[in-house]
Amino acid sequence: KLVQSDSTPTPNQEKEFYSHTFDKYVHQTDSKSSTKIKKKIAQKKKNNSKGQIICGIEFFSDRNGEMANKLLIATRAGGCFSLNLLLQSWEIHNNWDQFVFSFDDAKIMDLDPSTGSCIGVHPSGERVLVGTTVGWIVIASLSKNGDTQKFAFSCPSYRPAQSISWIDCVNFLVFYACGAVIWWQLDSAARLSAPKVLHIMTLGTSGIPLCHAFDSARNNMFIGDSRGNIAFFNLNRALASGDSQDTARNPDKILSRVHDKEHVTGITILVKSGVVLSVGNDGCMHQSRLDHGDLRKLIRIPIPNVTGLRHVWNVRQPNGDESAVIGGYYGNDFVVFDSILGYEFLRISTGGRQRRQDLFFGFANNSRKNSFLYGAAVVVGHKDGSNSINFHFSHQFNDDISDFGCIWQKQDINEFYSI
Numbered sequence: 001k002l003v004q005s006d007s008t009p010t011p012n013q014e015k016e017f018y019s020h021t022f023d024k025y026v027h028q029t030d031s032k033s034s035t036k037i038k039k040k041i042a043q044k045k046k047n048n049s050k051g052q053i054i055c056g057i058e059f060f061s062d063r064n065g066e067m068a069n070k071l072l073i074a075t076r077a078g079g080c081f082s083l084n085l086l087l088q089s090w091e092i093h094n095n096w097d098q099f100v101f102s103f104d105d106a107k108i109m110d111l112d113p114s115t116g117s118c119i120g121v122h123p124s125g126e127r128v129l130v131g132t133t134v135g136w137i138v139i140a141s142l143s144k145n146g147d148t149q150k151f152a153f154s155c156p157s158y159r160p161a162q163s164i165s166w167i168d169c170v171n172f173l174v175f176y177a178c179g180a181v182i183w184w185q186l187d188s189a190a191r192l193s194a195p196k197v198l199h200i201m202t203l204g205t206s207g208i209p210l211c212h213a214f215d216s217a218r219n220n221m222f223i224g225d226s227r228g229n230i231a232f233f234n235l236n237r238a239l240a241s242g243d244s245q246d247t248a249r250n251p252d253k254i255l256s257r258v259h260d261k262e263h264v265t266g267i268t269i270l271v272k273s274g275v276v277l278s279v280g281n282d283g284c285m286h287q288s289r290l291d292h293g294d295l296r297k298l299i300r301i302p303i304p305n306v307t308g309l310r311h312v313w314n315v316r317q318p319n320g321d322e323s324a325v326i327g328g329y330y331g332n333d334f335v336v337f338d339s340i341l342g343y344e345f346l347r348i349s350t351g352g353r354q355r356r357q358d359l360f361f362g363f364a365n366n367s368r369k370n371s372f373l374y375g376a377a378v379v380v381g382h383k384d385g386s387n388s389i390n391f392h393f394s395h396q397f398n399d400d401i402s403d404f405g406c407i408w409q410k411q412d413i414n415e416f417y418s419i
């Protein structure tokens with residue numbers, strides 16, 4: 001039975017009805033859009049999971065005192081791999097973040113591998129140090145003798161670790177973004193003892209320490225930072241009475257804005273003259289000298305056409321004098337050349353200085369008149385998350401590079417590997 005209502009909706013009731021219907025439609029539309037966006041993000045993450053983020057790459061040699069014959073790669077997924085350049089084969093090492101014991105309490109740590117930031121391979125090629133953004137430094141073995149133990153140590157309040165550099169087989173430097181460099185020393189007699197702190201050097205500038213040069217004869221340290229400054233430390237100077245070895249040292253001298261406000265990327269020392277050479281992203285080479293314990297500026301030499309300098313090496317000339325060989329960028333090309341004669345030794349297309357890379361370069365008997373050997377590895381990231389490693393070498397992979405002084409024919413090789 002149908003009953004017809006005589007009542008008709010009022011204007012307010014119509015407005016309320018249409019408003020409720022519109023809000024319901026908008027809510028449903030927003031929910032669908034949000035769901036689609038979440039699905040796209042999840043799909044993108046799934047598609048980008050084909051590779052591991054590289055936190056460190058370094059050439060090294062497993063034969064003491066010889067040129068590099070392997071390349072080590074550490075990732076932020078805990079992976080540790082080495083490529084044998086002669087055999088063209090990968091070796092998978094134990095994850096650097098798993099089963100790590102702390103030197104503090106001898107307990108297994110819960111390390112987050114995504115905090116990996118840098119690596120430094122021991123001169124013997126048997127061990128590697130992995131630095132993290134939270135300040136922990138992990139010692140991991142690379143040898144094949146079954147040594148799988150890993151240990152971690154840190155210096156409280158110093159973080160994150162930016163880079164690691166070995167001075168010799170027992171001494172190494174860790175560069176921290178907080179503006180400090182710590183000199184650590186291993187106990188050669190006790191393989192599993194915690195490294196001890198020899199020196200804590202704070203720059204006292206707003207920059208991040210990037211590079212160094214150490215004069216072992218005079219025990220002088222020179223450190224360049226990201227704001228164009230060079231700090232000088234006389235490590236023979238005794239600390240104030242009552243200070244412990246963990247007390248931070250202040251610089252004996254700071255040369256401010258030597259390279260304007262650009263990064264200081266390389267420092268070396270001419271032993272005979274005592275001249276300190278530095279290069280930076282300002283495209284200039286700067287000379288300074290110690291004068292009765294005071295570091296003084298000498299001269300600034302612009303290098304034409306370069307967009308950034310990265311390395312400077314001290315190389316002997318045929319007459320025994322020392323000279324500087326410089327590595328830097330001409331656009332996307334990495335070039336190594338003599339700073340005095342302008343002779344260009346090599347030119348490599350790397351795709352730009354923003355890419356993670358490593359380079360080794362050397363002359364036979366450290367003399368410029370002899371043959372030279374070089375190798376470069378450039379990491380190229382892809383959209384799917386994987387990485388390709390582009391190799392450039394002056395020799396074939398299967399050459400015996402231990403006697404590199406006899407190499408005369410230089411062939412540019414371009415090889416690719418993916419990880």
